[in-house]
Amino acid sequence: MKIGHLVESLDPGGVAAALVDLAAAGAPEGIELVVVALTPTAHPGVSAALARHGAQTVELNVAPWDPRAVLKVVEALREHGVEIVHSHEARPDVVGSAAAARLRLPAVSTLHHVHDLPAGRGDRVRRTAKVLARKRFMTRTIATSRLQRDWYRRVAGSTAGLSIVPDGAADPGPGTDEERARLRRGLGVGDDDVVAVSVAPMRRGRGQDMLLDALAELPAGEPVTVVLSGDGPLRPWLESRVAGDDMLAAHVQFRRHADPVDLLRAADVQLHTTRHDTMPRVLVQGQGAGVPAVATRVGGIPEIVTRDTGALVPVASARIADELVRLVRDPQLRRRQGAAARARFLERFESGVWAASLGEIYRSALGRAGAPAPEELDAPEADRRPVGA
Secondary structure, eight states: OEEEEEESOOOTTSHHHHHHHHHHHOGGGTOEEEEEESSOOSOOHHHHHHHHTTOEEEEOOOOTTOTTHHHHHHHHHHHTTOSEEEEESHHHHHHHHHHHHHHTOOEEEEEOSOOOOOSSHHHHHHHHHHHHHHHHHOSEEEESSHHHHHHHHHHHSSOTTEEEOOOOBOOOOOOOHHHHHHHHHHHTOOTTOEEEEEEOOOSTTSOHHHHHHHHHTSOTTOOEEEEEEOOOTTHHHHHHHHHTOHHHHHHEEEETTSOHHHHHHHOSEEEEOOSOOSSOHHHHHHHHTTOOEEEESOTTGGGTOOTTTEEEEOSOHHHHHHHHHHHHTOHHHHHHHHHHHHHHIIIIIBHHHHHHHHHHHHHHHHTOTTOOOGGGGSOOSSOSSOTTO
């Protein structure tokens, strides 16, 4: 099955980066990827990675609301013999559904965000209209979390035509003793110190300020080094705050260009203290590395982190500090939760599991023999088990 994934761009921080793992895992399910980007990127890394796994890429140069967008996408999809159009995010959804209609192909769309209830009546009407259009023109919509399912059901009235398929990730594997030792040497920490890693864009709402507040509340002498990885507009302010506080400077280091997966493999604890998020991929990767997490109870995070794999806390610095201290002081708890995190990843989030679920959806959309009937793929209207079970 040749699947045309339509994305905004091939930027490393976007949706296309996750498709690299799908391209690597898709062969057993008969999935071939053609990734079409509406706008070009200056970063060739994602395109090269997709090519290494046999995926074809096309970069268009389509300005927002360019009336030629649909025709350009139709041409690209037809040239590569695409059988299903799978779109991601707002503009690709609009263009992708129109292109699929012209080519008479099934159209699939993944919801990557939860849209908060708007304040104005006009916004409510527009968002409801978009969901109803999605129900009409999309063969199937994919929610990556139960949170998204519930939002969709409130607006659309039912979950008919909606499936829940969490985005997966390639298995990073647990960190080795050598990797941990190398990271510790680079950080200048002792053998008995605990290394906690936070990997998130440094922008408003991602909670690094709250994490620093939590670290400022740690009891004196806690043997923990916190590594903040990533970049964004708040990075200079965060670095300035740490540099101006002796207590924070003793605990915090920045690694702007470090590979997040390498850091997670070498970490003892993962910190994800965001104020909002849907299904953060980095938490899934942390589970794959066998790392227990301290994460805020927001968005779809409770569908990743459970009491067996870490700690879910309110958006409050004191609670973050308490749970971090608990893990720092209890190595057996870290090992137990890390093993549970690894097992949960392999069961639910490993990229082969993701590809198998998408394969069923694609075969059903194409009407292949033995494929599930569409209604069999619909998300249940209510959960039969608690979130995180």
